[in-house]
Amino acid sequence: MRPVRSALAGALLATLTLAGCGQTSPATPPSTTSASAAATPSAAGFPVTVEAGNGSVTIESRPERIVSLSTAATESLFAIGAGAQVVAVDDQSNHPAEAPKSDLSGFKPNVEAIIAQKPDLVVLSNDIDGIVAALGKVGVPVLLEPAATKLDEAYDQITDLGAATGNGERATELAERMKKQIDELAAAAPKNAKLTYYHELDVTPYAATSATFIGQIYGLFGLTNIADKAPDAAGGYPKLSAEFVAQADPDLIFLADTKCCGQSKDTLAKRPGWSKLSAIKNDRVILLDDDIASRWGPRVVDLAQQVGEAVQKAAAS
Numbered sequence: 001m002r003p004v005r006s007a008l009a010g011a012l013l014a015t016l017t018l019a020g021c022g023q024t025s026p027a028t029p030p031s032t033t034s035a036s037a038a039a040t041p042s043a044a045g046f047p048v049t050v051e052a053g054n055g056s057v058t059i060e061s062r063p064e065r066i067v068s069l070s071t072a073a074t075e076s077l078f079a080i081g082a083g084a085q086v087v088a089v090d091d092q093s094n095h096p097a098e099a100p101k102s103d104l105s106g107f108k109p110n111v112e113a114i115i116a117q118k119p120d121l122v123v124l125s126n127d128i129d130g131i132v133a134a135l136g137k138v139g140v141p142v143l144l145e146p147a148a149t150k151l152d153e154a155y156d157q158i159t160d161l162g163a164a165t166g167n168g169e170r171a172t173e174l175a176e177r178m179k180k181q182i183d184e185l186a187a188a189a190p191k192n193a194k195l196t197y198y199h200e201l202d203v204t205p206y207a208a209t210s211a212t213f214i215g216q217i218y219g220l221f222g223l224t225n226i227a228d229k230a231p232d233a234a235g236g237y238p239k240l241s242a243e244f245v246a247q248a249d250p251d252l253i254f255l256a257d258t259k260c261c262g263q264s265k266d267t268l269a270k271r272p273g274w275s276k277l278s279a280i281k282n283d284r285v286i287l288l289d290d291d292i293a294s295r296w297g298p299r300v301v302d303l304a305q306q307v308g309e310a311v312q313k314a315a316a317s
Helices: 007-021 071-079 111-115 128-137 151-165 168-187 213-219 242-248 265-269 300-316
Strands: 048-052 055-059 066-069 086-089 121-124 142-144 196-202 252-255 285-287
Touching (some): 048 142, 066 071, 071 151, 071 168, 111 128, 121 128, 121 151, 151 168, 151 213, 168 300, 196 213, 196 242, 213 300, 252 300, 285 300
Parallel strands (some): 121 142, 196 252, 252 285
Antiparallel strands (some): 048 055
């Protein structure tokens, strides 16, 4: 999705694209109920069966050597208290700081390198080059948790990870708390503000439509997405022209390419035809954290809070 970005930002965007295409069909969602409900009862709560993107996965005992090759999953694992069970995370997992970052890649997974970590559970967001089957051949349980396309999937993946790691109660509490916080933020947003917005993924520029996970969050706050009228939706992540954005003249601009590409109100103003955009003239350019805006873990609440604050500020001005 982001062909013109740094390696890190491009990889993060690729996660959303590739994983979104890898979701199961609407008729068979990744997990429609809490994963802990699918557990086979035992004194220690194991074995447990989790319904993930790669089907029913049975984990015989509490994993103590988890390898996470998904940035969102890494954040979720630590948030639910499973951090001590994680022995290695991929080279893009930079949060939390204590995560055991390695040179493992989630975008070009190496079976031998993963096995060298002696994992008893591997968490992935993409089944690239048949990595799930390859790990299965050597008896390593794998949870495929694709990029969420809606908030309910994000919550469900957190409970999946909780069940799989023996942290079900904390995972459920986290998911419920996230939902409550986001619902409260949306409820507090001004009604009928009738504001339009543009969410920039990179300097190409690529954007995200309302049909995406990112777009759903903005939709909670009653915002209208200019990218929804793009000539080619491109799976929810269309490439827009500078002229398209200038003509749409969004009330708000959210930049998710600040860390990777140093974008700001000042850099936008230098683009042809953009200096007179309403969002730039009215100081309504919001700088997002690239990572938070690209992941579907616990920090999605932070993104929702930033959107809510921007809407309130714009509606009051």
